[in-house]
Amino acid sequence: MSATFTKSMARNIFYGGAVFFFLLFVGLTFDTMQVLPKRDHRENITPEVVRGKHIWETRDCIGCHTLLGEGAYFAPELGNVYKRRGPEFIKAWIKAQPTGAPGRRQMPQFHLTDAQLNDLVAFLKWTSEINTNNWPPNIEG
Amino acid sequence: MQYKSQAVAKPYFIAAIGLFTGQILFGLIMGLQYVVGDFLFPEIPFNVARMVHTNLLIVWLLFGFMGSAYYLVPEESETELFSPKLAQVLFWIFLLAGAATVLGYLLVPYATLARMTGNNILATMGREFLEQPLPTKVGIVIVALAFLFNITMTVLKGRKTSITLVLLIGLWGLAVFFLFSFYNPSNLVLDKYFWWWVVHLWVEGVWELILGALLAFVLIKVTGVDREVIEKWLYVIIAMSLITGLIGTGHHYYWIGTPESWLWFGSVFSALEPIPFFMMTVFAFNMVNRRRREHPNKAATLWALGTGVMSFLGAGVWGFLHTLAPVNYYTHGTQITAAHGHMAFYGAYVMVVITMISYAMPVLRGRAANSERAQVLEMWSFWIMTVSIVFITLFLTAAGILQVWLQRISATPMGFMATQDQISLFYWLREISGVFFLVGLVLYIASFFIKGGKTVSA
Numbered sequence: 001m002s003a004t005f006t007k008s009m010a011r012n013i014f015y016g017g018a019v020f021f022f023l024l025f026v027g028l029t030f031d032t033m034q035v036l037p038k039r040d041h042r043e044n045i046t047p048e049v050v051r052g053k054h055i056w057e058t059r060d061c062i063g064c065h066t067l068l069g070e071g072a073y074f075a076p077e078l079g080n081v082y083k084r085r086g087p088e089f090i091k092a093w094i095k096a097q098p099t100g101a102p103g104r105r106q107m108p109q110f111h112l113t114d115a116q117l118n119d120l121v122a123f124l125k126w127t128s129e130i131n132t133n134n135w136p137p138n139i140e141g
Numbered sequence: 142m143q144y145k146s147q148a149v150a151k152p153y154f155i156a157a158i159g160l161f162t163g164q165i166l167f168g169l170i171m172g173l174q175y176v177v178g179d180f181l182f183p184e185i186p187f188n189v190a191r192m193v194h195t196n197l198l199i200v201w202l203l204f205g206f207m208g209s210a211y212y213l214v215p216e217e218s219e220t221e222l223f224s225p226k227l228a229q230v231l232f233w234i235f236l237l238a239g240a241a242t243v244l245g246y247l248l249v250p251y252a253t254l255a256r257m258t259g260n261n262i263l264a265t266m267g268r269e270f271l272e273q274p275l276p277t278k279v280g281i282v283i284v285a286l287a288f289l290f291n292i293t294m295t296v297l298k299g300r301k302t303s304i305t306l307v308l309l310i311g312l313w314g315l316a317v318f319f320l321f322s323f324y325n326p327s328n329l330v331l332d333k334y335f336w337w338w339v340v341h342l343w344v345e346g347v348w349e350l351i352l353g354a355l356l357a358f359v360l361i362k363v364t365g366v367d368r369e370v371i372e373k374w375l376y377v378i379i380a381m382s383l384i385t386g387l388i389g390t391g392h393h394y395y396w397i398g399t400p401e402s403w404l405w406f407g408s409v410f411s412a413l414e415p416i417p418f419f420m421m422t423v424f425a426f427n428m429v430n431r432r433r434r435e436h437p438n439k440a441a442t443l444w445a446l447g448t449g450v451m452s453f454l455g456a457g458v459w460g461f462l463h464t465l466a467p468v469n470y471y472t473h474g475t476q477i478t479a480a481h482g483h484m485a486f487y488g489a490y491v492m493v494v495i496t497m498i499s500y501a502m503p504v505l506r507g508r509a510a511n512s513e514r515a516q517v518l519e520m521w522s523f524w525i526m527t528v529s530i531v532f533i534t535l536f537l538t539a540a541g542i543l544q545v546w547l548q549r550i551s552a553t554p555m556g557f558m559a560t561q562d563q564i565s566l567f568y569w570l571r572e573i574s575g576v577f578f579l580v581g582l583v584l585y586i587a588s589f590f591i592k593g594g595k596t597v598s599a
Contacts, residue, residue, distance in 0.1 A: 007303070018380070021387040028388070029334075032400055036398070040328060053327055058260065059251060060266075062268060063269075063272070064186075064187050066474040068396055068474075073475060073478070073479055075187075076557035102179060105558075106179050106183070108186050130330060130397075132396045132397065136473075140548050140554045141548075
């Protein structure tokens, strides 16, 4: 780099750029927070949904599955599983694990009660109704 | 070694390499589970192996960063470390906490672990990369703050250089943004939004400052180029990192419920994120070409150049590949993401920590550089690990393209598992590449035990 461009100029660009773009990021975040209620339908977050998210977390579902495309890529996307499979299939599927089919990927048995299964399904239903800009491209996730 | 207290870095580096080995072994387990689904089930389910794989990565990189800081800061500040004792105590606390956490993952069902560790009081667990139990998270904060206190006090009492300043901003940022891991609202969209304030603002934000500072330090040492020149480059690079990377967070806000404006903000700014990485490559080669001395540690120079190239390829090129919203619409959450993740982490953070270890370890062991034979072996391990990660990335990219095609673009889309069966060949090839990576790692470790040949005294 040329000698006319000095270290202190570079330092000023760093400080100025970092502060400006961090404040812009905070501003955009503030704006996002105003818009979000219309997109996440938080009025539908019932106690069942809250408990369902807790079950989702404490069974580390994200360790194999993706949820809205984030997580592990070992097992199917579950953000839209409610629409793909419906509530009864989801519950029956979880109860039937592991399949024990030789050589196939296995999902653990979590011994969830019927009430817990209903909570989890409520969470997945609410999740499937988030406005995700039409992601995923099709029902297969 | 110019300052006695730099010696506290040594156990940090040794622990980092040990945990790195563990990370790779669990990676191989997961890679095999991709094709032999019931391998080690139910003893080590995939999700458990993955927690161990990713958490070990984070922890050993943190060990690497801390060790690097303990080595670098006294030398830059031209003073002994504020408290070597504190650094030694923190080492054992962090190592024991890390080991206990991994054992918890392996030995106790996750739901039980959550209940035992107070997750019902403050639920923070079960989110990707932030799976640690509450006491571990609190422990990370305490260790980080005590470490930062130690480092900051050292800088304050000694010479202040641009490198230590940038390193400090990076490390403080690391600690501050980790605090968002304690915020876990029941609204999934909010949860995800601020989850990225830890994950993205770490790896595409403040960690890049740490990376830049460590690379600049080693380049000054091995090339003898004027500090003013190197620090000017450092400022420009990290300025570009934050100018592009902060709003670049938006490339994670396309499909998680956040507003459409992020499609534009995320695409435009994250498309510029390769720039600082490209500058890093130019920087590293430029400084080595303009070197004013022939440092006997050829291996460290090779790692430094490798960091520049591989971070640009992994973070820059493979990141750009799927960062534009119309592309990401199809690639989001596929093996393309995994391909990028592997090469970016290796190229940027694994390699910069090894660069630091490669430069500092010989000095910590009382010589300017290792023997010729040890360096040759280390450089072999560089090539084997680096070429292996390139192949892992290429095979995962191939798997990802096929996955996107079969599952998302085709007129008759296949289901997830049916698609996985179709692309298993590439998972096998990835696993074989992973075995080669392990061979490279074993050679790397072996290079520390090679004696003989002439050594250069410090």
